[in-house]
Amino acid sequence: MINFTMKVYGCQMNVYDSDKLRTALKNRGWTECADEERADVVIFTGCSVRDKAEQKVWSELGRYSPSWEKYRRPVVAVAGCIAQNIGKKMLSRYPWVRLVAGPRNIGRVPDALESALSQVNTKGKVALLDDDPRAFTDIELGETPYSRLNRWRAFVTIAHGCDNFCTYCIVPYVRGRFLSRPFSEIIKEARMLADDGVIEITLLGQNVNSYPGFSNLLREVAKINGIELVRFVTSLPQDFSDEIITAMAEEPKICPSINLPIQAGSNEVLKRMNRKYTREEYFALVEKIRARLPEVGITSDLIVGFPGESEEDFLKSMDAINRVRFDQVHTAAYSVREGTAAARFPDQLPLEVRMERLNRVNALQNKISLEINRELLGKEYRILLDDHAPKGEALLQGRAPTDKVVLLKGDESMLGSFVNVKITNAENWCLEGEKTEIRKNRD
Numbered sequence: 001m002i003n004f005t006m007k008v009y010g011c012q013m014n015v016y017d018s019d020k021l022r023t024a025l026k027n028r029g030w031t032e033c034a035d036e037e038r039a040d041v042v043i044f045t046g047c048s049v050r051d052k053a054e055q056k057v058w059s060e061l062g063r064y065s066p067s068w069e070k071y072r073r074p075v076v077a078v079a080g081c082i083a084q085n086i087g088k089k090m091l092s093r094y095p096w097v098r099l100v101a102g103p104r105n106i107g108r109v110p111d112a113l114e115s116a117l118s119q120v121n122t123k124g125k126v127a128l129l130d131d132d133p134r135a136f137t138d139i140e141l142g143e144t145p146y147s148r149l150n151r152w153r154a155f156v157t158i159a160h161g162c163d164n165f166c167t168y169c170i171v172p173y174v175r176g177r178f179l180s181r182p183f184s185e186i187i188k189e190a191r192m193l194a195d196d197g198v199i200e201i202t203l204l205g206q207n208v209n210s211y212p213g214f215s216n217l218l219r220e221v222a223k224i225n226g227i228e229l230v231r232f233v234t235s236l237p238q239d240f241s242d243e244i245i246t247a248m249a250e251e252p253k254i255c256p257s258i259n260l261p262i263q264a265g266s267n268e269v270l271k272r273m274n275r276k277y278t279r280e281e282y283f284a285l286v287e288k289i290r291a292r293l294p295e296v297g298i299t300s301d302l303i304v305g306f307p308g309e310s311e312e313d314f315l316k317s318m319d320a321i322n323r324v325r326f327d328q329v330h331t332a333a334y335s336v337r338e339g340t341a342a343a344r345f346p347d348q349l350p351l352e353v354r355m356e357r358l359n360r361v362n363a364l365q366n367k368i369s370l371e372i373n374r375e376l377l378g379k380e381y382r383i384l385l386d387d388h389a390p391k392g393e394a395l396l397q398g399r400a401p402t403d404k405v406v407l408l409k410g411d412e413s414m415l416g417s418f419v420n421v422k423i424t425n426a427e428n429w430c431l432e433g434e435k436t437e438i439r440k441n442r443d
Contacts, residue, residue: 002030002117005039005074009056010047012233013204014080016155017106018045020139021079023147024110037067041113042074046082048174050335057082061094068096072120075099077113079106084130084174085339091125102130103175104160107137133176136160145189145196152386152416154198158186158217159205164236166263167274167341168303168334171206180211187220194226199384199416201227207236215243222253228418229384231403233259234301237285238276249292256293257403260286261301265320266313269306273342279320286324297327297402304361305334305354307345314357321364327372327402328429329365333358366428373404373426380436381406383421385414405430 004025008018021043022032033039044060047053057078064076077099078090087100098116101109105128112126148154161176162169190201201221205211209232222230230253237260248254260282264270267278277285289296302317321329333354336343381400389395389407396410398419406421407430414435421433 002041003033003039004030004041004043005033005036006043006045007060008045009082010045010049010053010080012155012202013103013157013206014045014047016157016204017080017103018043019146019148019155020141021045021106021109023141023144024139025113026147027141027144028110028114036074039074040117042076043113044076044078044082045080046078048081048085048170049337050332051337052335054082054086061090061097064094064096075113075116075120077101077109077116079103079109081170081174085170087127087129091127097125099126099128101126101128104130104133104136107139110139130174130176133161133172134179136176136179143192145192145198148198150386151197152384153200153202154193155202155204156186156189156193157181157204158208159211162206164207164276165274165341167272167345168306168337170337170340173339175206178207178210183213183217183220186217187224190221190224190227194224197226197416199227200229200231200386203230203232206234207239208232209235209241209244210239215241215247218244218247218254219251222251228253229401230254231257235260237261237282240285240289242288245289245292248296255401255403256296257299257401258289258296259299259301260289262320262324263301263303264306264309264313265302265317266309269309269313269317272308272345273303273306279316282320283323295402297400297404298324299328299330299403300324300326301330301332302361303332303334304357305349307334307342307349308347309334309349309357314361318361318364321361321368325368325372326365327404328369329361331358331361331365369428370426373428373431376404376423376431377426378423380420380422381433383408383419383433385410385417385419387415400431407432408435410435 006018008014046057076097079101083100084102090097099112108128158181160179162171163178165172383398383406385396385398389397394409395407397407419435420437422436423431423433425432
């Protein structure tokens with residue numbers, strides 16, 4: 001019997017890939033164990049979008065030296081964007097890293113892991129890296145829904161990669177070119193998940209709304225018996241069509257929540273980023289969305305300290321946050337990604353400037369998020385309770401239709417139920433409430 005442990009960092013697509021890999025290994029008779037010290041194999045699925053994400057995995061990998069020297073275990077595998085980007089460095093630095101696999105070779109990982117286990121006393125190592133940015137080898141599970149840590153909520157990737165080549169972004173280099181999954185395959189997977197007890201599905205893609213006929217896909221997933229909530233991330237502003245807005249307005253199962261990255265508030269910076277819209281076009285899109293979806297929750301992504309960003313450029317980003325009043329913004333100080341165009345720009349800003357701007361923009365957004373959330377005090381939401389809160393004794397969590405995390409007191413028996421929740425407290429990152437009614441969605 002082979003024991004394995006999985007460690008997942010980064011985006012929801014890494015969670016989805018890891019869930020499929022977990023399922024494939026279990027189907028081979030492997031056993032997942034929570035106790036890492038008992039594991040024969042440890043599998044990291046990691047992110048490479050920012051340097052901080054890579055450093056998390058580097059710091060973890062160094063811990064296995066004593067066990068490897070004494071027992072020749074665990075065999076360590078690294079998958080995902082981080083493997084495609086710096087996997088060869090990891091293979092050369094650590095003897096226990098025996099396999100690295102880019103995200104487009106995930107289907108080859110189970111066989112490669114078994115091979116790596118049989119060669120622990122040799123110098124044999126395997127690098128499954130994506131030389132062809134348009135090739136893809138997926139894990140085929142047949143009629144078996146993938147194993148999930150959350151019984152009621154699931155991710156479904158609908159497209160891989162990206163063709164936009166924003167100058168700061170490494171995604172096209174580590175996840176390859178844009179590749180859509182067949183419409184029928186997505187619907188089949190969503191139906192299998194519904195039959196397995198899933199109530200909420202989130203459709204995933206680097207640019208999810210670039211999927212051909214995305215509005216039709218949203219409507220078809222919402223029609224599936226048993227699926228009550230449909231979400232999607234992440235959206236590209238220039239591909240957010242009127243048809244998508246109409247589908248969201250007409251279909252109550254499609255949650256009114258949109259992640260719409262702006263990335264910068266200055267047209268000069270947006271142009272240098274190779275973003276294909278202006279701030280004015282972005283503002284107009286937000287107005288159009290809110291006109292049809294007045295309850296919508298809009299989150300965004302924003303980079304500060306991009307090469308050549310002046311103080312005036314930065315203040316335009318601050319102005320954009322004040323104008324749009326996002327529910328949340330995922331902010332980051334610009335991080336150099338080797339191989340991207342922006343890494344070669346001559347006007348890189350000092351770290352202290354980038355971090356000072358990050359602190360200022362975070363302070364502003366935290367203030368706005370708290371103001372928006374406090375306006376929701378006394379409001380009632382229908383919430384699917386799908387997990388224990390990561391912090392707080394006897395607290396369960398779910399998400400409002402607008403994607404805000406909602407916490408309330410409850411016990412295990414309430415998980416998988418829809419609860420009417422009255423909001424009683426608001427923080428900038430979450431809401432707290434008390435239940436007014438419980439409806440069991442299924443037995």
